[in-house]
Amino acid sequence: MDLPQQIRIGCSGWQYTLARGRLPCRSPTVALVPGARARAGAVSAAAGGWTLDLDRLEHFLRALPRGYRHTVEFRETSWYDDRVYALLEKHHVALCLHDMQGSATQRMVVGPFIYVRFHHGTSKYTGRYADERLDEWADWLADASAGGSDVFAYFNNDSGGHAPRDAVRLRDRIHERLLRPTFSPETRDRI
Numbered sequence: 001m002d003l004p005q006q007i008r009i010g011c012s013g014w015q016y017t018l019a020r021g022r023l024p025c026r027s028p029t030v031a032l033v034p035g036a037r038a039r040a041g042a043v044s045a046a047a048g049g050w051t052l053d054l055d056r057l058e059h060f061l062r063a064l065p066r067g068y069r070h071t072v073e074f075r076e077t078s079w080y081d082d083r084v085y086a087l088l089e090k091h092h093v094a095l096c097l098h099d100m101q102g103s104a105t106q107r108m109v110v111g112p113f114i115y116v117r118f119h120h121g122t123s124k125y126t127g128r129y130a131d132e133r134l135d136e137w138a139d140w141l142a143d144a145s146a147g148g149s150d151v152f153a154y155f156n157n158d159s160g161g162h163a164p165r166d167a168v169r170l171r172d173r174i175h176e177r178l179l180r181p182t183f184s185p186e187t188r189d190r191i
Contacts, residue, residue: 043068044096044115052078054087061091071096071115071152075103085110100124107140113150114141118166126159129166138173145178 045060057072064070072088073096074080088095094111098104100119116137121127141151153170155163 044071044073044117046073046075046096047079049076051076052081052084054083057084057087061087061093064091064093069094069113071111071113073098073117074105075100077103080105107137109144109149113152114144116141116151116153118153118155118163121162121166125156126162128160128162129155129169131169134166134170134173138170138177141170142174142177145174 047057070092071094074084075098085095088111092112094113094115095105095108096115096117097107098117098119101124104120118129119125121129137153141153145151151174153167155166155170
């Protein structure tokens with residue numbers, strides 16, 4: 001696969017039909033496009049609407065295949081707990097930040113990198129993101145990148161085809177902030 005060096009590929013850790021939003025107790029299968037493993041950005045897992053279960057989370061985190069950056073997205077607020085954050089840190093797994101109504105996360109760094117999923121433009125899985133919302137995220141993500149964090153952002157609001165345009169708008173905003181004299185060339189090159 002011939003991709004520019006800075007391109008990274010994100011993927012889901014397993015088929016939805018097998019996991020159905022739950023953290024399985026067995027190791028997920030990571031299926032990447034042939035030749036793409038070296039370009040893997042992050043492998044995500046979503047824990048649907050089920051509530052906090054520290055033992056199951058610990059078992060799941062221990063089963064994750066090595067050699068990837070992993071992130072877990074929680075869609076139930078009982079998971080937003082310091083004990084969960086400590087387990088994620090212990091296993092070098094990032095908390096997936098997201099904006100899904102009813103379970104949105106705060107902007108925080110948990111784990112070895114930052115991974116953001118944008119689900120909610122004007123409504124769930126649809127609509128263009130407002131400039132003000134992208135500006136707020138761009139400010140925070142540029143600051144995090146300047147502080148040394150690797151940043152991944154994915155848009156899932158695609159029913160109207162807004163996701164790729166919103167991704168470009170966010171990227172451009174982050175680049176604009178990183179081009180300010182306060183950011184080093186090394187920081188700008190990571191985004």
